[in-house]
Amino acid sequence: MSKKTNIAILGSTGSIGTQALEVISQNPDIFQVEILTANTNADLLIKQAIKYSPNTVVIIDELKYEYVKNTLFDHDIKVYTGKDALNYVVSFSTIDTVLSAIVGFAGLESTIAAIKTGKRIALANKESLVVAGKIITDLSKQYNAPIIPVDSEHSAIFQCLVGEDTSSVKNIYLTASGGPFRHKSLSELNNVTLSDALNHPKWNMGNKITIDSATLMNKGLEAIEAKYLFNLKPEQIEIVVHPESIIHSMVKFNDGSVKAQIGNPDMRVPIKYAFTFPYRIGTEFNNFDIFAHSSLHFEKPDLEKFPALNIALNVMKTGGNATCVLNAANEIAVNAFLNNKIKFTQISTLVEEALTRVDFIKEPTLNNLFETDKTTREISLKIIKEKL
Ligand code: NAD
Ligand code: MG
Secondary structure, three states: OOOOEEEEEEEOOOHHHHHHHHHHOOOOOOOOEEEEEEEHHHHHHHHHHHHOOOOOEEOOHHHHHHHHHHHHOOOOOEEEEHHHHHHOOOOOOOOOOEEEEEOOOOHHHHHHHHHHHOOOEEEEEHHHHHHHHHHHHHHHOOOOOEEEEEEHHHHHHOOOOOOOHHHHHHEEEEEEEOOOOOOOOOOHHOOOOOOOOOOOOOOOOOHHHHHHHHHHHHHHHHHHHHHHOOOOOOOEEEEOOOOOOOOOEEEEOOOOOEEEEEEOOOOOHHHHHHOOOOOOOOOOOOOOHHHHHOOOOEEOOOOOOOHHHHHHHHHHOOOOOOHHHHHHHHHHHHHHHHHOOOOOHHHHHHHHHHHOOOOOOOOHHHHHHHHHHHHHHHHHHHHHHHHH
């Protein structure tokens, strides 16, 4: 790599965003920050802007615009605000790679805008693939914008597939830690608290994905993500609970060979790989010690205890706008749980109910999906009010 890679980080104040900045800090000769964006956390955005001197920052929250602009007055940094600013700034020709690390459906539009400018997309925002997987992968081909997954399981599969003929893939094993409630009984799950659910055994992540990991909805979303990213049939995707979380996923080929990608659970590794692929660069973190892992375990997931995973796997087969309904209802449910409005077990109840109430569209357009998202959110809020 001769010139520096200029990176736009959408969602720079989040768990993935801040870890991406650590990767960049460790490799200042290789990476340059071009754009930073945040939803409401103006103070952290300002701190990051002063440290990394990007060309431009975006604060989505318009009420914080004056504050960010005034504080950065002495710095040569452009400041924009509002949702539409994201779609504009990703088009800057100075950007090489866009890290899509906004959480939820909110990341969809800017991911699509970035793809349409033909840049490399380092994709952490799994929800955009869940909602609009077919549209996104088609656009990625049309605009020659390679999508390199950041999600650790998908990075693992991507790495296992380098140099392979994809038609020789028999199936993939998508690994799951099992989350904080692997040992809880079905009845105990009724009484788990928010702080129990936020206490993930292996990964330190944003709140939404942490709750998704506790319900195992995260693994369902990831199955759908994998289906679209790697063009798989639902029956080629097998979920494996692997509590040690050092095998990040595996690919089984038609000759009986299985490839696994192994390492410490550290998101900086897949983030960096998405920036440097097809190259690898050295690291100062992550001393993997094989002798620290004398035994590894693999189990089938318990779909009765974790109905959210079961629902998501069924929705993966249904396809159409059902994956969008799944995602929107789950976002509302997780938010309600985070605000102590519903119980942990009601997350899957709500998603299941919403799925029965929204009209099915087999081949939705992007507009259909925006409509589906909006309707599902309204219906989900209604279900919470009336029933839960
Ligand atoms: P987070 O909540 O820590 O950060 C989210 C970021 O998005 C923040 O910078 C926030 O300002 C921004 N944001 C939130 N709502 C927004 C909105 N409406 N408009 C614009 N910006 C908004 O989330 P995270 O854990 O970093 O996850 C980000 C994405 O990466 C998610 O899709 C998640 O599933 C995926 N992911 C995360 C991890 C992880 O370890 N955290 C691992 C794999 C995949
Ligand atoms: Mg993951």
